[in-house]
Amino acid sequence: MRGPPAPVIDVDSLIVDFWDRRRWTNVVHGVSFHIFPGETLGMAGESGCGKSTTAYALLGYHRPMSRFNGGAVRFLGRDLLRLPARELQKIRGAEIGFVPQNPATALNPSMPVGHQVMESLEAHGACATRREAEDRCLGLFADMGLPRPKVVAGRYPHQLSGGQQQRVVLAMALACHPTLLVLDEPTTGLDVTTQARILSLLARLRARYGMAMFYVSHNLGVLAQVCNRITVMYAGELIEVASTAELFRNPGHPYTRGLIASLQQVSGFVGTQPLLRGLLRRDALPLGCRFAPRCEYSQPGCFTSPQSLATVGDGHEVACWRWPDIPAGTDPADKGTV
Amino acid sequence: MLAWFPEWPLSALIAGSILVLHGVIALTGPMWAPYSPTKILVGQPFASPSTAHLLGTDNLGRDVFSRVVYGERTVLTLSLSATGLGVLCGASLGLVTGYARGWLDEVVMRIIDIMISIPPLILALLVISALGSSPLLLVLTVAFFYVPRVARVVRAATLRVVMEDFVTIARARGESAWSIAHKELLPNVIGTVLVEFAIRSGYAVIFIGSMGFLGFGPPPPTPEWGLMVNQGREYIVTAPWAVVAPAVGIASLVVPLNLFTDGMARLLGQSVPWERH
Amino acid sequence: MLIRLVASRIVISLFSLLVVSWAIFWAVEWLPGDTAARVLGREASAESVRVLRARLHLADPPLVRYGHWLEHFVQGDWGESLAADRPVVRYVFPRLRNTLILAGLALGLYLILSLTIGVVTALFHGQVLDTWLSVLTLVGMSMPEFVVGILLVLVFAVAVPLFPPLALMDQVKTFPGLLYTLSLPILTLTAAMTAYAVRMMRDNLIEVLESDYVQMATLKGLPRVRVVLRHALPNALGPALNVTALNIAWLMGGVVVVETVFNFPGLGRLLVDSISFHDVPVIEAIAVVLASVYMLANLVADVLVLVLNPRLRAS
Numbered sequence: 001m002r003g004p005p006a007p008v009i010d011v012d013s014l015i016v017d018f019w020d021r022r023r024w025t026n027v028v029h030g031v032s033f034h035i036f037p038g039e040t041l042g043m044a045g046e047s048g049c050g051k052s053t054t055a056y057a058l059l060g061y062h063r064p065m066s067r068f069n070g071g072a073v074r075f076l077g078r079d080l081l082r083l084p085a086r087e088l089q090k091i092r093g094a095e096i097g098f099v100p101q102n103p104a105t106a107l108n109p110s111m112p113v114g115h116q117v118m119e120s121l122e123a124h125g126a127c128a129t130r131r132e133a134e135d136r137c138l139g140l141f142a143d144m145g146l147p148r149p150k151v152v153a154g155r156y157p158h159q160l161s162g163g164q165q166q167r168v169v170l171a172m173a174l175a176c177h178p179t180l181l182v183l184d185e186p187t188t189g190l191d192v193t194t195q196a197r198i199l200s201l202l203a204r205l206r207a208r209y210g211m212a213m214f215y216v217s218h219n220l221g222v223l224a225q226v227c228n229r230i231t232v233m234y235a236g237e238l239i240e241v242a243s244t245a246e247l248f249r250n251p252g253h254p255y256t257r258g259l260i261a262s263l264q265q266v267s268g269f270v271g272t273q274p275l276l277r278g279l280l281r282r283d284a285l286p287l288g289c290r291f292a293p294r295c296e297y298s299q300p301g302c303f304t305s306p307q308s309l310a311t312v313g314d315g316h317e318v319a320c321w322r323w324p325d326i327p328a329g330t331d332p333a334d335k336g337t338v
Numbered sequence: 339m340l341a342w343f344p345e346w347p348l349s350a351l352i353a354g355s356i357l358v359l360h361g362v363i364a365l366t367g368p369m370w371a372p373y374s375p376t377k378i379l380v381g382q383p384f385a386s387p388s389t390a391h392l393l394g395t396d397n398l399g400r401d402v403f404s405r406v407v408y409g410e411r412t413v414l415t416l417s418l419s420a421t422g423l424g425v426l427c428g429a430s431l432g433l434v435t436g437y438a439r440g441w442l443d444e445v446v447m448r449i450i451d452i453m454i455s456i457p458p459l460i461l462a463l464l465v466i467s468a469l470g471s472s473p474l475l476l477v478l479t480v481a482f483f484y485v486p487r488v489a490r491v492v493r494a495a496t497l498r499v500v501m502e503d504f505v506t507i508a509r510a511r512g513e514s515a516w517s518i519a520h521k522e523l524l525p526n527v528i529g530t531v532l533v534e535f536a537i538r539s540g541y542a543v544i545f546i547g548s549m550g551f552l553g554f555g556p557p558p559p560t561p562e563w564g565l566m567v568n569q570g571r572e573y574i575v576t577a578p579w580a581v582v583a584p585a586v587g588i589a590s591l592v593v594p595l596n597l598f599t600d601g602m603a604r605l606l607g608q609s610v611p612w613e614r615h
Numbered sequence: 616m617l618i619r620l621v622a623s624r625i626v627i628s629l630f631s632l633l634v635v636s637w638a639i640f641w642a643v644e645w646l647p648g649d650t651a652a653r654v655l656g657r658e659a660s661a662e663s664v665r666v667l668r669a670r671l672h673l674a675d676p677p678l679v680r681y682g683h684w685l686e687h688f689v690q691g692d693w694g695e696s697l698a699a700d701r702p703v704v705r706y707v708f709p710r711l712r713n714t715l716i717l718a719g720l721a722l723g724l725y726l727i728l729s730l731t732i733g734v735v736t737a738l739f740h741g742q743v744l745d746t747w748l749s750v751l752t753l754v755g756m757s758m759p760e761f762v763v764g765i766l767l768v769l770v771f772a773v774a775v776p777l778f779p780p781l782a783l784m785d786q787v788k789t790f791p792g793l794l795y796t797l798s799l800p801i802l803t804l805t806a807a808m809t810a811y812a813v814r815m816m817r818d819n820l821i822e823v824l825e826s827d828y829v830q831m832a833t834l835k836g837l838p839r840v841r842v843v844l845r846h847a848l849p850n851a852l853g854p855a856l857n858v859t860a861l862n863i864a865w866l867m868g869g870v871v872v873v874e875t876v877f878n879f880p881g882l883g884r885l886l887v888d889s890i891s892f893h894d895v896p897v898i899e900a901i902a903v904v905l906a907s908v909y910m911l912a913n914l915v916a917d918v919l920v921l922v923l924n925p926r927l928r929a930s
Contacts, residue, residue: 063830088836089837091836092833092834092835098835105827108831111846169831455635456635456906457905457910459871460886461635461642461902464639548761552872553887574769574780585762
């Protein structure tokens, strides 16, 4: 048996801080994971947990008023966090494509969309002539299933529907045939039908272009459709990593169980898992397990001892010391009895 | 209100203390100013600053320091009353039209559009040249220019509040218009009104100072800063202090006022309508 | 949609201009007291008052007089100056030319300065330079023009005699000479306008630089310069152009003060002088001219906002 192939991207103890009025607040707290070639890795978590910030870090980018405060993001061996701006430019958009959360605001309102795609091709020297860039752009639009590519290319963003905008942005991200595609909640703003169409488009594109993907979403259901493996993030930390099948069959962390339970409830299936209560509050995180205040199974010890990922099965890691004590389907009323 | 204190930016705090100082000078100045502001030949004309005359004397031998101190009261009285009057009327108009909406709102907004398109300085010059310059007229003119401008801003703020659910709920509960305005509307619009008042006080100081400088403010020998700058202009080489002192007086009032407004607006989450009228 | 909005703005402006011209006429001629007596002063003889009343058609009903005046004004007949016994047109136009030269030069300098400083402050957003420039613009916006002008004279004409303290146009022969003579008034006018525009541009640019599409442009791997010039600047320019139009409107008041500070023979100073001479036809003419430019600039500002909004432009 051969060893695993070298990962496309390897995130190692990533730490990101945000400037919050008068001090730095930690938002991503020592996150590590990797993505293999051609693999789709999902990241689930509720809003504000740091998943978009992690997605940006995969392009060596942090938002204004924030900073990298440690760790490394190695893309094919090069640490993006320590790369000079000029080198980063060559990688962004060419080797790593990015699909933003809200295509309506991510497209420049005063530039025709075709122009915005061609601009990306030209910046990376992917096309020798303008004519060629134009042809490639129209070809991409056709690949994305946009009707009448020529007409669409001349349109301004606000003249397109949400689904069309998302297809344009996808074309932009795939223009230079990237090795890795980072998708930050790409279907959140779309209605369910459009979302389904974009997801099946993504599946086709992956088959055709063969790129690895990092897919961020708050919706485990969406991730289940597109991902090989899934990571679950809570308050800036990874709390569970597993293959998609394993995660749904055998979720370890109470938070993951809660997420799955909410999903089942939404789809009309009444499960026995406890639902999630409360909201993520960054101003009231305990020293120990960050999920403890909302956890149905928490014990005094949870609040004081920090948890880190530990292997519990083949490629399955969980950051909860009590996970073996919580058999699937346990009633939360058992709380306190070990 | 005091609980905000640590949140204020340093620049706004410094500006605030300077403003307090201006206020104290305006209130108590006449009690401790060394000379009468209008009495001539209290010293040699064009005397340079000394212990006897802190800021020297002007061409008529009047004490510049005393004139600047007395001028504080003139400037603050005129600009604050003009702004107060304008903001009061404008805010009421904005509240009423924003709350009532409908045809009244339409008509008032069209009139406001026209009123705003009148160039303030030019019309003020005409009115004052025709009716003669009097402080009261100056105050009324400035207030007149502020009414439509304030009304427009307050109306927009009112509309934002009215669109929100709690006003709809209050209406559904059957509360009277007066009680809604009093309990729901006013507390939410008050921030906008405060910023309007602060920013327009600064404009008023500039406007009234400029009118004084052009010779259409309070008549001589009133110690008014704009007028003092204009009168001292002729002797700028021999007695620069007679020009610098009132000029610095105005600057030291308007700059902190705007710094303070900027800080306050940020705290209240408001944008500042920088428009210089 | 767009055309209708622009058209309605133009109609409102024309109507406003009519209202303003009426207000000007009213302010100058209908106010309490007899215009002729006010013009001539208390010691005037009854005879001269009678002559002047006839000349100003004061016996006619006010509305008729306004109608006559408007009719002639539109035809370019602006009446006779009372003080100089010359047609107002011949009196006003050389002054208007001077004012336009001064305002034009100030605008040129203003455009160069505000664009550069605005971009620089936005690029260095959150750094020491930005903080200082930001305070500086606020100071610039807070200083009345006459204070700025006087302080400039004091520093650059009295203390260090680099530039002339008064802007007298009679000796000007060459363009460099013009610039030299007008340097201080130009600086005075530019200071306030620039401070104002830089602040607006900076706030806009910062907002735009933090927008999703600028972030997207960065994540596409575009060079920083391209991101700022092609994606951020065009979207921040709309409001900046709007500010420029408002600044031109403001100039119509600003010149009155600045021309007085520097004894510059322009329209603003002529207005102030005419007011002290009670030269009614001249006052009316200048006020209407300045008000027209003011309102035209405001109209342009409004229309620019509409036209530069891509949502409206494309539909």
